[in-house]
Amino acid sequence: xxxxxxxxxxxxxxxxxxxxxxxxxxxxxxxxxxxxxxxxxxxxxxxxxxxxxxxxxxxxxxxxxxxxxxxxxxxxxxxxxxxxxxxxxxxxxxxxxxxxxxxxxxxxxxxxxxxxxxxxxxxxxxxxxxxxxxxxxxxxxxxxxxxxxxxxxxxxxxxxxxxxxxxxxxxxxxxxxxxxxxxxxxxxxxxxxxxxxxxxxxxxxxxxxxxxxxxxxxxxxxxxxxxxxxxxxxxxxxxxxxxxxxxxxxxxxxxxxxxxxxxxxxxxxxxxxxxxxxxxxxxxxxxxxxxxxxxxxxxxxxxxxxxxxxxxxxxxxxxxxxxxxxxxxxxxxxxxxxxxxxxxxxxxxxxxxxxxxxxxxxxxxxxxxxxxxxxxxxxxxxxxxxxxxxxxxxxxxxxxxxxxxxxxxxxxxxxxxxxxxxxxxxxxxxxxxxxxxxxxxxxxxxxxxxxxxxxxxxxxxxxxxxxxxxxxxxxxxxxxxxxxxxxxxxxxxxxxxxxxxxxxxxxxxxxxxxxxxxxxxxxxxxxxxxxxxxxxxxxxxxxxxxxxxxxxxxxxxxxxxxxxxxxxx
Numbered sequence: 001x002x003x004x005x006x007x008x009x010x011x012x013x014x015x016x017x018x019x020x021x022x023x024x025x026x027x028x029x030x031x032x033x034x035x036x037x038x039x040x041x042x043x044x045x046x047x048x049x050x051x052x053x054x055x056x057x058x059x060x061x062x063x064x065x066x067x068x069x070x071x072x073x074x075x076x077x078x079x080x081x082x083x084x085x086x087x088x089x090x091x092x093x094x095x096x097x098x099x100x101x102x103x104x105x106x107x108x109x110x111x112x113x114x115x116x117x118x119x120x121x122x123x124x125x126x127x128x129x130x131x132x133x134x135x136x137x138x139x140x141x142x143x144x145x146x147x148x149x150x151x152x153x154x155x156x157x158x159x160x161x162x163x164x165x166x167x168x169x170x171x172x173x174x175x176x177x178x179x180x181x182x183x184x185x186x187x188x189x190x191x192x193x194x195x196x197x198x199x200x201x202x203x204x205x206x207x208x209x210x211x212x213x214x215x216x217x218x219x220x221x222x223x224x225x226x227x228x229x230x231x232x233x234x235x236x237x238x239x240x241x242x243x244x245x246x247x248x249x250x251x252x253x254x255x256x257x258x259x260x261x262x263x264x265x266x267x268x269x270x271x272x273x274x275x276x277x278x279x280x281x282x283x284x285x286x287x288x289x290x291x292x293x294x295x296x297x298x299x300x301x302x303x304x305x306x307x308x309x310x311x312x313x314x315x316x317x318x319x320x321x322x323x324x325x326x327x328x329x330x331x332x333x334x335x336x337x338x339x340x341x342x343x344x345x346x347x348x349x350x351x352x353x354x355x356x357x358x359x360x361x362x363x364x365x366x367x368x369x370x371x372x373x374x375x376x377x378x379x380x381x382x383x384x385x386x387x388x389x390x391x392x393x394x395x396x397x398x399x400x401x402x403x404x405x406x407x408x409x410x411x412x413x414x415x416x417x418x419x420x421x422x423x424x425x426x427x428x429x430x431x432x433x434x435x436x437x438x439x440x441x442x443x444x445x446x447x448x449x450x451x452x453x454x455x456x457x458x459x460x461x462x463x464x465x466x467x468x469x470x471x472x473x474x475x476x477x478x479x480x481x482x483x484x485x486x487x488x489x490x491x492x493x494x495x496x497x498x499x500x501x502x503x504x505x506x507x508x509x510x511x512x513x514x515x516x517x518x519x520x521x522x523x524x525x526x527x528x529x530x531x532x533x534x535x536x537x538x539x540x541x542x543x544x545x546x547x548x549x550x551x552x553x554x555x556x557x558x559x560x561x562x563x564x565x566x567x568x569x
Contacts, residue, residue: 002014002015002017002018002021003015003018003051003054003055003058003059004054004058006018006058007058015058015059018051018055021048021051022052023048026040026045026048027048027049027052027067030049030066030067030070030071031063031066031067031070033066033070035074035078035095037074037075037079037092038092038093038094038095038460038463039091039092039093039460039463039465040091040092041090041091041442041443042086042087042090042091042092042108042111043087043090043108043110043111043114043177045071046071046111046114046115046117046118047114049067049068049071049072049118050068050114050117050118050121052064052067052068053065053067053068053118053121053122054121056068057121057124065125068118068121068122069122071118072115072118072119072122075115076115076134078095078303079092079095079303080303081098081106081107081160081403082141082300082302082310082312082317082403082404083107083137083138083141083142083145083158083317083393083403084112084115084134084137084138084139084141084142085106085107085108085109085111085112085138085142085158086107086108086111086112086115087106087107087108087111088101088103088105088106089103089105089439089442089444089445090105090108090442090443090444091442091465093463094463095303095304096303096304097304097463098302098303098304098305099302099304099305099308102160102161102162102404103159103160103161103341104157104159104161104164104167104338104340104341105157105159105337105338105341106157106158106159106160106161107142107157107158107160108156108157108158108178109142109143109146109154109155109156109157109158109178109181109182109185110177110178110181112138112142112143113143113178113181113184113185114181115134115138116135116138116139116143116192119131119134119135119138119192120135120191120192123135123192123195123204124195127195127202127247127276129249129250129251129252129274129275129276130252130274132192132202132204132205132249132251133249133251133252133253135192135204135205136204136205136251136315137315139189139192139205140227140315140316140317140394141315141316141317141393141394142158143185143186144394145158145166145393145394145396146158146178146182146185147182147185147186148166148168148332148397148398149397150332151168151171151333153168153169153170153171153332153333154168154169154176154178154179154182154183155167155168155169155178155182156169156176156177156178156179156337157337160403160404161345162345162348162402162404163322163345163346163347163348163400163401163402164340164343164345164400164401165325165331165340165343165398165399165400165401166332166396166397167330167331167332167334167337167339167340168332168333168334169182169333169334170333170334170335171333173335174333174334174335174336174337176337189207190207190209192204192205193205193207193209193211193222194209194211196213196216199243199244199245200244200245200246200247201213201218201220201244201245201246201247202247202249202276203222203234203246203247203248203249204249205249206222206224206226206227206232206291206293207222207224207226208222208223208224209221209222210222210237216240216242216244217238217239217240218236218238218239218240218244218283219236219237219238220234220235220236220237221234221235221237222234222235223235226293227295227313227314227315227316227375228373228374228375230292230293230294230295230314231290231291231292231293232290232291232293233288233289233290233291234246234288234289234290234291235286235287235288235289236283236284236285236286236287236288237285238285239282239283239284239285239287241282242282243280243281243282244280244281244282244283245278245279245280246278246279246280246289247276247277247278247279248260248276248277248279248289248291249276250271250272250273250274250275250276250277250293251273251274251293251314251315252273252274253273253298253312253314253315254271254273254293254294254295255294255295255296255298256294257270257271257272257273257294258271258272258273258277258291258292258293258294259271259291259292259294260277260279260289260290260291260292261289261290261292262279262287262288262289262290263287263288264288267279267289271291293314295313295314296313296314296364297311297312297313297318297364297365297367297369297377298311298312298313298360298364299311299312299360299363299364300312302404307406307407307408308404308405308406308407309351309360309363309404309405309407310403310404310405311364311367311377311390311405313375313377313392316375316392316393316394317392317393317394317403318367318377318390318391318392318393319390319391319392319393319396319401319402319403320348320349320388320389320390320401320402320403320405321388321389321390321391321396321399321401322346322347322348322388322399322400322401322402323346323399323400324398324399324400325343325398325399325400328343330343331343332397332398336448338448342431342434345400346400346402348402348405349379349383349384349385349386349387349388349405350383350384350405350406350407350408350413351363351379351382351383351384351405351406351407351408352382352383352384352407352408352409352410352413353366353382353407353408353409353410354410355409355410355411363382363407366379366380366381366382367379367380367382367390368380370389374391375391375392375395376389376390376391377389377390377391378390384413388402432566433565433566433568434563434564434565435479435480435481435482435487435563435564435565435566436449436479436480436481436563436564437561437562437563437564438451438477438479438561438562438563439465439560439561440458440465440466440467440557440558440559440560440561440562441458441459441460441465441466441467441560442465446467446477449477449478449479450477450478451475451476451477452475452476452477453467453469453473453474453475453476454469454472454473454474454475455469455470455471455472455473455474456468456469456470456473456474456475457469457470459558461494461558461560462494462525464525464560464561465560466494466557466558466559466560467557467558467559468555468556468557468558468559469503469547469548469549469555469556469557470549470555471549471551471552471553471554471555472549473548473549473556474546474547474548474549474556475546475547475556476506476544476545476546476547477544477545477562478542478543478544478545479542479543479545479562479563479564480541480542480564481532481536481541481542481543481564482541482566483541484534485566485567486531486534486566486567487531487532487564487565487566487567488529488530488531488532488564488565488567488568489505489507489512489529489530489531489532489545489562489563489564489565490527490528490529490530490562490563490564490565491505491515491527491528491530491559491561491562492525492526492527492559492560492561492562493515493517493520493525493526493527493528493557493558493559493560494517494525494558494560495519495520495521495522495523495524495525495526496519496522496523497517497518497519497520497558498517498518498519499555500552500553500554500555501516501517501518501554501555501556501557502514502515502516502517502549502550502554503515503516503547503548503549503550503554503555503556503557504546504547504548504549504550504556505530505545505546505547506544506545506546506547506548507530507532507533507536507543507544507545508536508543508544509544509546510533510536512530512531512532512533513528513530514550515528517557525560529565531567532564543564545562547559
């Protein structure tokens with residue numbers, strides 16, 4: 001904003017002030033192409049990078065361009081989900097660890113809103129199909145997938161937890177950050193269809209639209225049912241007498257060369273995947289350019305795990321339709337985003353392939369399109385214990401679904417079945433116990449639990465965040481409990497803590513425990529469970545938990561995670 005004010009007014013003070021907001025800890029590593037994003041709050045960083053992109057445009061500062069381009073490449077190619085979103089619980093997690101983060105708090109919608117903004121800046125500097133392909137991916141598979149059709153409500157996170165579903169805001173009682181950006185998202189579908197230079201018109205997206213380019217005397221209409229159909233048609237309504245070059249995007253994912261026809265006759269131009277096809281001519285009123293983009297099912301592997309895959313058809317992410325999620329007090333509309341984090345999930349088939357069909361193309365070939373006009377597919381002899389129907393992710397509003405699929409060979413599947421069942425039952429038992437949970441040191445989680453603190457610090461350790469309180473300080477927060485049910489408070493600590501770390505844990509002002517950390521479990525995290533008195537749990541459904549050091553120079557914590565749970569049977 002400050003750089004824009006400088007551009008509008010020419011007043012140096014605005015540019016000087018903008019530099020006061022340059023966040024060195026985040027931006028300096030990016031400027032020298034170092035990825036230090038792990039553990040950082042994801043969407044806080046994207047606007048900072050957009051600010052540096054704008055600084056480059058206004059001042060020519062090459063540092064801003066380096067930051068923006070490196071950040072974009074890192075996030076898109078190493079830190080993004082198949083739908084174009086990124087992050088888990090609003091934070092960037094370690095590269096190669098995506099398989100451990102397929103949870104209900106993935107793909108925050110605001111992040112993609114901002115990544116598309118950043119992509120537009122980069123495209124204006126150097127137009128590439130790669131940038132336009134990403135824009136299309138995020139637009140079709142995250143933004144278009146983020147609004148439900150009945151009341152027009154919005155997603156915050158888009159869950160990638162196997163067998164889970166999307167949660168939408170309420171019309172009046174929830175106003176998440178992604179509601180604000182969500183309102184903007186669906187007014188902007190025309191924003192990046194066309195770009196131009198002096199004599200070139202880039203056609204990036206295949207969306208029904210009409211373009212008026214007054215300076216060139218051009219009115220161009222695009223009619224299409226893409227991606228339900230594999231072609232678009234561009235008709236010149238008005239044209240000038242000077243030549244104009246159209247550059248039509250041929251996505252990198254095309255199943256074959258794009259084909260072009262002008263006024264019904266084949267056009268001898270190359271439609272190479274990942275390139276722009278250039279068509280230079282003096283256009284006339286009534287000229288019709290038909291572009292056919294071949295589509296087929298393909299797979300993409302989860303970053304860091306070749307045995308988890310997603311299916312796509314053309315630009316569309318396909319998800320397994322696992323049946324309607326039952327309507328509850330928090331589905332489809334929830335006041336709090338986390339209300340459905342531990343909701344029951346559907347059974348998710350796995351993919352088991354024959355040893356003779358070991359390549360990626362064989363997996364894609366085992367997905368066949370169903371008859372009818374709608375886009376729907378089914379695995380064929382691939383799913384266990386049964387095959388599954390796949391539909392475009394952006395059309396699954398109220399269903400349970402799955403995006404990333406576990407792939408096994410026949411032999412591995414036989415060996416793993418029993419173990420997977422044991423692990424599943426253990427997870428289900430654990431999830432059934434959880435009433436509420438808090439990740440200390442994570443901004444949104446702490447806000448949601450009304451955390452207050454004094455003389456308290458946060459940090460990162462072993463890819464996890466923590467909070468402590470030094471002598472004379474404290475931190476406290478609220479957590480949900482059930483009434484008339486035996487419960488415990490479970491806290492997670494690091495087992496190699498040393499020094500003066502003796503502290504009190506208070507529940508509603510009472511001291512149920514004094515904890516001392518002194519190499520309790522060397523080399524590993526460990527949990528301690530503290531009983532919650534029945535009286536505390538019976539009053540309001542919420543308890544206040546306070547950590548405070550004992551006198552004498554002690555520190556309370558670090559504490560990594562807290563949860564209220566039903567007591568173990």
